Amino acid sequence: MRALTAYPTDRPLPLRGEGEPKLAASALGIEAEQVAAFDALLHELHPGAERVDGATISRLAAWLTSLPPAEARAALDERLSRIEELRAMVDDPDWDCAEADCANVRRLLRYLDQTDDLIPDTIPLLGKLDDVLLLELAWPAVSDEAEEYRDFVQYRETAHPGGDGAQRRAAWIADRMAELSMLRQQMRANDGLHLNDGRRETRFRVV
Template identity: 55%
Template sequence: MLMRTAAPAETPLPWEDRPSHANRDSIGGFQLDATAVARFDRLLHDIHPEARHVDADRIATLGRWLQDLPAARARAVLDERLTRIEQLRAMLDDADWDRREGACRRVRKLLAYLDQDHDLIPDEIPLLGLLDDVILLELAWPAVATEAEDYADFCDYRASTAPDGDGAQRRDAWIRDRLDALALYQHHHRVNDGHYANGGHPNRPFRVA
């Protein structure tokens, strides 16, 4: 029901930057394992088959970019995405939400990876320990965006209007109100694009005697 975002954060990770091939599989003193990187890439494409492929060079380049940021900015890059992860957890636990099985299966696979302590980059490594988590979230996001953003909108609606009834009735009220709002928007758009009178210049100026 909403405009979908291409990434879970306002500013995407800088994937388009050309990778540096120096130290292509290491970030600081941490060496990426080729087998673990391949397993990570397979999981990503199991969740979102159309995602870009990742390799050790790309992950290491992003890791060095993150380390070069001021500490507060680097933390903000991570936290902005980690907030989305908590939103996905809440969605799976919310009895009011009619969870679509396909989307929730993908979310569960995503969360199962995030809940591991020793994954591609061990969580105990300061700052970098969360990098693989946010990379997975960022690249898999298009596969879960519809469900996640509809759920976020439903939560805002539920908090602001407090609709009556059980979960199904609250969802129905949300859908009705959003469809009504969409219909009103489309009506205004048609009116604004219509022409009720000829907007050209008259042949003779209109004068008041």
């Protein structure tokens, strides 16, 4: 039922690189104190996250601006769509998100809703870089809930379960558990066939 992922997309941001970045964070008008505040928020959301400094921002900015425009936009949009999924999750009356589980999501969204954050959203292309970076590095803190919600939405759209939110969630859990049980039975059956094949080979071996 849950497909855990370390990152919000299949293509992680290139956080590491060799040498000094060609584009300095100061060129974007970013002060060291702002980067430190961003890093502090990140580690409040996810204490085990990698540290972010000016070189990290510079490296990512240089990487993003080096891409063809369509590819750069796609790299951002792929992550921004995950942000919209998080927003839909906390607003979805069908999803029973406990306050403790959604607290990090709401804190993350509060930062993302600011227009004058680490990199102002008004800067073309780069304005959303800090948003997707925060999502990327804080993802382990919200991924359990986010991936389960994505699976639930897919189920709701294809199976069209009836009833209220609680009943739809119960139907989703029941069907996913049934699928898991069937998969386990198939695995046991396949293991049994392999074992039986081995016994038949031993029994009818010609010496």
